[in-house]
Amino acid sequence: MIVAKPKPFRKIKQFTDPYQNILVVGCNTCVAVCLTGGEKEAEQLAAKIRLHRRREGLGGTVDTVTVLRQCEHEYIEEIKDEVEGRDLILSTACSIGPQALAERYQDVRVVPGMNTKMLGMVKEHHTWSEYCVACGDCVLHKTGGLCPIARCAKELLNGPCGGSQGGRCEISPEVECIWQSIHDRLKRLGMENDLKKILGPRNWSWSKHGGPRTFHKEGFKP
Amino acid sequence: MIIAIGQMSDLSFVDDGGPRLDERGLLVFDADRQATTSPDVFASGEVVTGPGAAVNAIASGKRAAVAIARYLGVAAAELPDPDPIGELPKRLREGYVKPAPRRRMPARDSKERIEDFQEVELGFAEVDARCEASRCLLCGSGARYSQLKCVSCLTCVRVCPYGAPWADKDGLGGIDPAACQACGICYTQCPAKAIDLEVRSEEQVLAEIEEKLAGGGELEIGCWYPQSRVAPDAAAVLLPCTARVSVLMLLRALEAGAEKVYVAVCSDDDDGHFKHGHRQTQAAVAEARAALEDIEMDPDAIELVVVGEKKCLQGKGAPEK
Ligand code: SF4
Numbered sequence: 001m002i003v004a005k006p007k008p009f010r011k012i013k014q015f016t017d018p019y020q021n022i023l024v025v026g027c028n029t030c031v032a033v034c035l036t037g038g039e040k041e042a043e044q045l046a047a048k049i050r051l052h053r054r055r056e057g058l059g060g061t062v063d064t065v066t067v068l069r070q071c072e073h074e075y076i077e078e079i080k081d082e083v084e085g086r087d088l089i090l091s092t093a094c095s096i097g098p099q100a101l102a103e104r105y106q107d108v109r110v111v112p113g114m115n116t117k118m119l120g121m122v123k124e125h126h127t128w129s130e131y132c133v134a135c136g137d138c139v140l141h142k143t144g145g146l147c148p149i150a151r152c153a154k155e156l157l158n159g160p161c162g163g164s165q166g167g168r169c170e171i172s173p174e175v176e177c178i179w180q181s182i183h184d185r186l187k188r189l190g191m192e193n194d195l196k197k198i199l200g201p202r203n204w205s206w207s208k209h210g211g212p213r214t215f216h217k218e219g220f221k222p
Numbered sequence: 223m224i225i226a227i228g229q230m231s232d233l234s235f236v237d238d239g240g241p242r243l244d245e246r247g248l249l250v251f252d253a254d255r256q257a258t259t260s261p262d263v264f265a266s267g268e269v270v271t272g273p274g275a276a277v278n279a280i281a282s283g284k285r286a287a288v289a290i291a292r293y294l295g296v297a298a299a300e301l302p303d304p305d306p307i308g309e310l311p312k313r314l315r316e317g318y319v320k321p322a323p324r325r326r327m328p329a330r331d332s333k334e335r336i337e338d339f340q341e342v343e344l345g346f347a348e349v350d351a352r353c354e355a356s357r358c359l360l361c362g363s364g365a366r367y368s369q370l371k372c373v374s375c376l377t378c379v380r381v382c383p384y385g386a387p388w389a390d391k392d393g394l395g396g397i398d399p400a401a402c403q404a405c406g407i408c409y410t411q412c413p414a415k416a417i418d419l420e421v422r423s424e425e426q427v428l429a430e431i432e433e434k435l436a437g438g439g440e441l442e443i444g445c446w447y448p449q450s451r452v453a454p455d456a457a458a459v460l461l462p463c464t465a466r467v468s469v470l471m472l473l474r475a476l477e478a479g480a481e482k483v484y485v486a487v488c489s490d491d492d493d494g495h496f497k498h499g500h501r502q503t504q505a506a507v508a509e510a511r512a513a514l515e516d517i518e519m520d521p522d523a524i525e526l527v528v529v530g531e532k533k534c535l536q537g538k539g540a541p542e543k
């Protein structure tokens with residue numbers, strides 16, 4: 001799941017203060033699940049912006065609408081009546097949302113309400129951790145099912161480094177040394193000899209380093 | 223069993239031209255239309271059924287209201303036939319929900335009362351009456367779940383102190399009405415607004431907040447169990463638990479012109495009427511105050527106050543998970 005966090009309000013007000021007719025668009029998928037940008041949060045943010053504007057005497061209108069997923073054309077098409085006549089859209093989706101809205105609603109300014117943080121999963125309720133960086137060439141079969149690209153601070157493929165201490169990473173005692181965990185897990189599975197195999201060079205062009213990526217479902221012509 | 227409670231309906235005002243009575247002195251009645259024998263007289267409750275449970279009389283009153291509306295040509299939706307709520311699940315009976323013993327109704331001494339026909343039961347003092355009322359399990363008045371709006375995030379499953387919500391591997395879920403104790407924690411946390419509360423829904427509470435603040439002033443949002451108010455002069459919106467206070471409610475109260483919003487909790491030790499109710503209220507108030515700081519408003523415009531009195535409290539506390 002994509003995990004995103006609201007931008008600080010000083011940014012939000014910078015974005016919204018100059019406009020008069022604002023629509024806050026919530027997204028009820030990933031950012032709802034990580035409790036930051038779903039229908040509830042979008043309504044709260046709109047109320048907060050309205051209170052701020054009243055104090056500053058800025059007037060104007062701030063409404064909200066939420067779609068199931070802002071990353072789908074059909075869903076954002078559905079809100080065209082709500083968008084009509086607005087001079088600003090503030091999206092509380094991950095960064096795909098504002099882009100999708102900007103593509104569809106060419107004449108309306110669109111700003112992001114969130115900073116997209118990571119692909120992650122819930123550790124305990126209210127806490128999420130990073131598990132994947134969408135590198136494009138998954139190595140989990142070689143690493144006991146634990147990702148060193150996303151979860152090792154140095155993205156090492158032959159860890160741990162000398163900074164690993166008691167299963168913790170040298171960057172912070174809060175951070176698990178994923179290479180220690182990879183060793184422990186492979187040992188449990190009787191596969192520790194796998195670690196002696198040379199992994200060979202990675203093709204980083206399948207990652208972001210090869211430029212923007214597009215993917216076609218096999219068998220269907222683009 | 224012969225019910226002989228010594229009470230009956232007084233229908234002496236029904237005169238000859240009016241609706242007919244049967245041999246038991248009850249109104250002759252067509253239950254399908256809630257109709258009496260007079261075309262423009264409708265009836266409900268114990269004047270047609272004889273003594274019974276108050277809840278049945280209330281349901282029949284609602285049906286009569288629909289019948290009257292239709293008779294007058296006003297559109298009225300059919301009343302839903304509610305699914306009966308099951309028994310309180312065993313795990314809740316055995317530990318989760320604290321037993322709340324009954325208060326004894328004060329009564330006149332039997333030696334004294336055989337002498338006359340004065341009322342036998344003397345009535346509760348206010349504290350005891352409130353205490354008795356707080357034993358109500360609020361069955362069916364809690365979480366109302368919408369599968370359509372649910373995004374299967376599992377928040378409700380994780381935060382409910384009573385284990386009422388459930389979800390399967392396909393993300394299909396629901397909330398067991400027999401286990402739900404109506405604290406509202408899942409409502410305040412559901413990110414997709416897929417949960418509302420049957421009694422005191424968000425829409426009702428927001429409307430009440432706006433109505434009560436029409437002329438500005440202060441507002442107290444509180445729990446409806448304790449007796450004392452923290453701001454006796456403020457307008458009051460009382461809920462079964464302040465765990466139901468959402469950040470949106472607090473911000474909307476300020477939008478509606480509140481100069482100050484007190485959130486009155488019954489207990490500061492997380493052992494109030496509902497387990498974890500206080501923790502939830504604290505989180506919502508802290509979030510709303512942080513929002514005020516962000517917009518350079520005095521965060522003290524929203525204040526959490528503990529009502530120093532738990533006298534009549536019958537908790538529904540749950541053990542730590
Ligand atoms: S908290 Fe709301 S959206 Fe999440 S699973 Fe429960 S009902 Fe569904």
Ligand code: SF4
Pocket residue numbers: 364365381382383384385386387397401402403404405406407408409
């Ligand atoms: S959190 Fe409270 S209101 Fe929601 S299902 Fe559980 S008991 Fe009911």
